[in-house]
Amino acid sequence: MYRYDEIDQRLVEERVAQFRDQTRRFLAGRLSEDDFRSLRLRNGLYIQRYGPMLRVAIPYGLLTSLQLRTLAHIARKWDRGYGHFSTRQNLQFNWVRLEDAPDILAELARVQMHAIQTSGNCVRNITTDHFAGIARDEIVDSFVWCELLRQWSTFHPEFSYLPRKFKIAVNGARADRAAVFLHDIGLQAVRDSAGEVGFRVIVGGGMGRTPIIGHVMREFLPWPHLLTYVEAVLRVYNRYGRRDNIHKARIKILVKALTPERFREEVEAEWASHKDGPSTLTEEEVRRVQGQFARPPYAQLPGDDAAYAAYLAAEPAFGAWAKRNVHPHKVPGYAAVTLSLKKTGVPPGDATADQMDAVANLTDRYSLGELRVSHEQNLILADVRQAGLHALWQEAKALGLATPNIGLLTNIIACPGGDFCSLANAKSIPVAQAIQERFDRLDYLYDIGELDLNISGCMNSCGHHHVGHIGILGVDKNGEEWYQISIGGNQGLTRAGAPAALGKVIGPSFAREQIPDVIEKLIEVYLDQRESEEERFIDVVWRTGIEPFKECVYGSHHQGHERRSRSLAAA
Amino acid sequence: MAVIIKGMNVVADPWQRLELNADGSLPPVPPSGDIIVPLAMWQRLRDGLLARPGRLGVWLNANEEPAAIAEDLRLFGVVAVNFPKVTDGRGYSIAYLLRARYGWKGELRAFGDIWRDQLFFLAGCGFNAFALREGEDPREALAAFGDFSESYQGSVARPLPLFRRRHLPSPDGMEWS
Numbered sequence: 001m002y003r004y005d006e007i008d009q010r011l012v013e014e015r016v017a018q019f020r021d022q023t024r025r026f027l028a029g030r031l032s033e034d035d036f037r038s039l040r041l042r043n044g045l046y047i048q049r050y051g052p053m054l055r056v057a058i059p060y061g062l063l064t065s066l067q068l069r070t071l072a073h074i075a076r077k078w079d080r081g082y083g084h085f086s087t088r089q090n091l092q093f094n095w096v097r098l099e100d101a102p103d104i105l106a107e108l109a110r111v112q113m114h115a116i117q118t119s120g121n122c123v124r125n126i127t128t129d130h131f132a133g134i135a136r137d138e139i140v141d142s143f144v145w146c147e148l149l150r151q152w153s154t155f156h157p158e159f160s161y162l163p164r165k166f167k168i169a170v171n172g173a174r175a176d177r178a179a180v181f182l183h184d185i186g187l188q189a190v191r192d193s194a195g196e197v198g199f200r201v202i203v204g205g206g207m208g209r210t211p212i213i214g215h216v217m218r219e220f221l222p223w224p225h226l227l228t229y230v231e232a233v234l235r236v237y238n239r240y241g242r243r244d245n246i247h248k249a250r251i252k253i254l255v256k257a258l259t260p261e262r263f264r265e266e267v268e269a270e271w272a273s274h275k276d277g278p279s280t281l282t283e284e285e286v287r288r289v290q291g292q293f294a295r296p297p298y299a300q301l302p303g304d305d306a307a308y309a310a311y312l313a314a315e316p317a318f319g320a321w322a323k324r325n326v327h328p329h330k331v332p333g334y335a336a337v338t339l340s341l342k343k344t345g346v347p348p349g350d351a352t353a354d355q356m357d358a359v360a361n362l363t364d365r366y367s368l369g370e371l372r373v374s375h376e377q378n379l380i381l382a383d384v385r386q387a388g389l390h391a392l393w394q395e396a397k398a399l400g401l402a403t404p405n406i407g408l409l410t411n412i413i414a415c416p417g418g419d420f421c422s423l424a425n426a427k428s429i430p431v432a433q434a435i436q437e438r439f440d441r442l443d444y445l446y447d448i449g450e451l452d453l454n455i456s457g458c459m460n461s462c463g464h465h466h467v468g469h470i471g472i473l474g475v476d477k478n479g480e481e482w483y484q485i486s487i488g489g490n491q492g493l494t495r496a497g498a499p500a501a502l503g504k505v506i507g508p509s510f511a512r513e514q515i516p517d518v519i520e521k522l523i524e525v526y527l528d529q530r531e532s533e534e535e536r537f538i539d540v541v542w543r544t545g546i547e548p549f550k551e552c553v554y555g556s557h558h559q560g561h562e563r564r565s566r567s568l569a570a571a
Numbered sequence: 572m573a574v575i576i577k578g579m580n581v582v583a584d585p586w587q588r589l590e591l592n593a594d595g596s597l598p599p600v601p602p603s604g605d606i607i608v609p610l611a612m613w614q615r616l617r618d619g620l621l622a623r624p625g626r627l628g629v630w631l632n633a634n635e636e637p638a639a640i641a642e643d644l645r646l647f648g649v650v651a652v653n654f655p656k657v658t659d660g661r662g663y664s665i666a667y668l669l670r671a672r673y674g675w676k677g678e679l680r681a682f683g684d685i686w687r688d689q690l691f692f693l694a695g696c697g698f699n700a701f702a703l704r705e706g707e708d709p710r711e712a713l714a715a716f717g718d719f720s721e722s723y724q725g726s727v728a729r730p731l732p733l734f735r736r737r738h739l740p741s742p743d744g745m746e747w748s
Contacts, residue, residue, distance in 0.1 A: 161660025
């Protein structure tokens with residue numbers, strides 16, 4: 001992880017003191033609800049259905065075992081013994097008391113953690129590829145660039161009251177595992193013909209109510225200009241982004257309104273005036289930040305481990321887990337392991353304090369003390385020796401963290417939904433569970449193959465339903481919970497070069513109890529239509545379009561509905 | 572006389588700030604005294620305002636372009652920026668542009684829906700005078716300038732980002748004055 005220096009540490013401590021004072025003034029009645037809102041939000045405190053929720057930052061998803069133990073301790077002492085890993089690689093506590101929040105933040109600061117800018121209309125936690133630094137298709141180690149951006153954006157005086165929240169993602173590998181086309185700013189590392197590092201800058205993507213694939217603003221931004229260019233984008237947005245309507249305030253709406261071409265011209269004009277100024281990054285600074293990342297000390301291993309290969313051959317259950325949950329590593333003899341937080345019956349992304357402690361122990365014993373949170377809401381031990389994989393699997397199984405479903409239908413991404421969130425139209429967790437129960441048979445699951453199923457409880461799309469191969473969205477119809485299904489979305493990370501795409505709604509929405517049947521029908525169409533096992537669900541949707549799926553799900557009712565719509569339109 | 576924060580002190584404010592009438596028409600011009608006029612008034616009464624006794628300042632609303640006064644800055648004793656709502660952060664960028672792009676070196680005043688919890692950010696963008704919203708105690712608010720002892724990024728107040736100041740003899744590096 002990035003080790004704080006004295007200044008980094010002092011700043012998070014000063015933040016705790018500042019927030020303690022703000023909370024004190026609020027509780028004493030000297031700050032109104034309204035005044036306090038924007039202050040608490042930028043410290044990760046939402047007022048939710050059952051009281052405040054605290055969102056802790058896990059910068060770019062990287063975490064040490066000590067930090068995870070601290071999160072477990074906080075869960076026990078101030079919450080109800082568990083936490084929820086979010087799609088933005090953060091951790092949420094759902095049951096804290098406002099009065100305790102300053103103490104919790106102080107506890108976090110002791111292990112170089114914070115909740116700074118995890119909410120509010122400011123630059124949020126910067127997300128990245130959960131295989132950063134270990135991927136075989138790495139172009140750069142994106143953690144370094146994320147940290148440079150984290151520092152730049154922390155307490156930025158000019159950009160602390162933006163029109164709306166602002167999310168930046170960095171991808172440092174060839175495959176896009178950070179969904180750079182679906183962020184306010186996406187930065188894709190590239191090398192030019194001379195081998196120099198730069199970034200393809202994508203602006204104005206996003207999900208939410210108005211899902212949009214981002215626009216490439218620059219094909220190659222040389223790395224020294226990273227901060228000054230991002231500053232120019234933010235300034236244009238801060239000045240001209242809409243502030244009259246919260247649903248039209250994201251940068252994507254501004255880019256669309258101006259047109260990407262005009263927006264680019266505005267940014268270029270703005271950039272010209274401070275480009276090459278003092279905020280231009282230096283090689284020395286990049287090296288300094290790199291140096292603050294304590295890279296794990298890898299052993300020199302000859303290559304693939306023979307005992308691991310033998311276990312794979314001998315134990316099909318281990319082989320099945322390894323196929324789904326073990327990932328290649330750039331260092332010979334090592335592998336990355338996904339610990340699945342998607343066991344049937346457990347809300348996706350939830351982990352108990354005991355599980356956190358147990359994972360911290362596994363991390364120390366098997367993975368050099370560091371782990372990552374993936375945006376699919378799983379935990380990743382990134383530096384496991386192949387020789388330890390079998391033992392790790394057995395321990396993970398005992399902990400309920402070895403569900404071999406990574407990349408499969410039951411590895412569902414879901415927001416906390418109506419069970420916790422006050423914005424939600426509908427619940428997501430029971431829907432996820434009903435689907436997981438329906439598809440609990442592993443051989444069936446394996447036959448279906450790679451499939452991303454994402455559930456959001458409302459249009460804010462925290463569950464990334466727009467980019468699920470199958471997306472489920474909770475909608476409100478006259479006070480009742482209904483669910484809209486879309487297919488064909490893709491976050492652009494399953495295969496190198498696979499484009500990001502937004503799903504298409506297949507038709508009128510369904511009651512909750514109908515959902516498992518509908519999903520099963522979609523799967524039947526897929527299995528029937530696919531030309532080989534290599535052709536995934538998403539490939540079939542893209543090849544055939546959504547019609548065959550629609551037909552099967554709605555049948556004649558669907559045609560009647562279509563006809564009615566057409567005649568109404570004609571009238 | 573109202574008090575404001577200026578140069579980290581609480582001082583009496585000699586300026587009277589004028590506003591357009593509700594129907595958008597111009598208010599009467601006081602015969603004497605130091606006045607801060609809205610942009611529209613400056614644009615329409617320019618010569619008359621310059622001819623009257625007393626000093627002149629201008630204020631911008633969050634939606635107004637600082638470029639509109641860039642050529643005239645030398646004529647003003649103060650430039651002020653309104654924050655209609657605390658969540659409306661356009662004024663921070665206006666301050667940046669007035670300082671860094673158009674070179675305004677005099678009093679830059681923030682007013683409107685601001686209180687102690689915005690002072691650190693406002694100062695970072697180059698504001699050096701602050702008329703807090705009604706009901707705030709400016710003396711108590713002074714402590715907020717010290718909320719953070721460092722800033723990572725370059726700003727108007729400290730153009731060199733932390734990474735360019737690490738090796739300088741003075742930890743603060745270059746100061747805007």
